[in-house]
Amino acid sequence: MQRLFRRPSAPATPVIQRDTVRLRLDGAEIDVLRVRDPRARRLKLSVDERGARLTLPLRASLAAGERFLHANRQWLQQQLAHFDGDGLLAPPLVPQQPGALPLRGALLPVRWQDGRFTRIDVDAGGACIQLSARAGDASLRRVLREFYEAQMRADIGRWLPGYLPGLPRAPARLRLKVMSSQWGSLAPDGALALDLALALARPPAFEYVLVHELCHLLQANHSPAFWAEVEARFPHWRQERDYLREEGRRLKATLRQLLQP
Structure with missing residues (x-):
């Protein structure tokens, strides 16, 4: 027997959307993670060891989020300075530049070498990072x-x-x-x-x-x-x-x- 009525399909569950917005603070630009979260009830700005995050509920517009972000620029700058002052945002390794590799509670001085393959070795002098000619940032992160x-x-x-x-x-x-x-x-x-x-x-x-x-x-x-x-x-x-x-x-x-x- 053919059904006369169809059961209504369940509404799709909203997904969390993420992108990045650039913000200039004190002469420097930073990336702020912008998250549209269906569970959020209000606009929220937070800072942790991963950086700054702007959370928007579904009903909030992007323009409202931008206004909220700019209205809280001073607070954001203070929070980021606090994290930097605690040493929580360590600078990344830059190829061919002096640096240090953290390992087992110590900072090993880094020296760079050219080679056929990207690899990392530890010896009495610290950490030797060998980079191939085609190695990019992604390759270095993978080897790390x-x-x-x-x-x-x-x-x-x-x-x-x-x-x-x-x-x-x-x-x-x-x-x-x-x-x-x-x-x-x-x-x-x-x-x-x-x-x-x-x-x-x-x-x-x-x-x-x-x-x-x-x-x-x-x-x-x-x-x-x-x-x-x-x-x-x-x-x-x-x-x-x-x-x-x-x-x-x-x-x-x-x-x-x-x-x-």
Whole structure:
């Protein structure tokens, strides 16, 4: 029997739209991320380690957003100066220019070389970055990410065997990625994820995060029993937790500056 009425289709869910708007502040131009978010209820301007962000609700026009942005120029400039003063927005590496590569809580002096392939090596003199003739910014960012991933896997390879005997099983797999707020996570299936910014932290802080997540194989919570497991394996965990609380935003911001265009 042919249906006489059709069930109305569900309305499409509005998607978040992102673009960039240029703004001149104190003689310099900056990029402001403009986000039209269906969940937003009002115009909002915010600043974090990734830069400035203007959020617009669906009903707000682009012109209204521009007026709001210009009306809050002084506040925006003050906030950006605060982040710069804290060292949260580290300058990116510039090929053939003096610079430093953050690694394991230190800044390694960088020297540049021409070569057939783009690669990074660490020796007694610091970091040697070899660039091919065709290497661009994207190639350098890709090699930087691969370098940090390799350094982290080497560290984990040294530390993990010492902790496995006291665990019910090893992590199912390991993923290294850029994380906005967390330092690590352990999925119910045993998959371990760690923040790539840990490559920039001092090694004991990185090792503490690894131990923290491994202990979730024993206690899937943050109960006193969980912290007792951490304490038994890493007695100085409080110092490293405090270090990450103090330095975390700077470390994450530095990584983003190095890896993002």
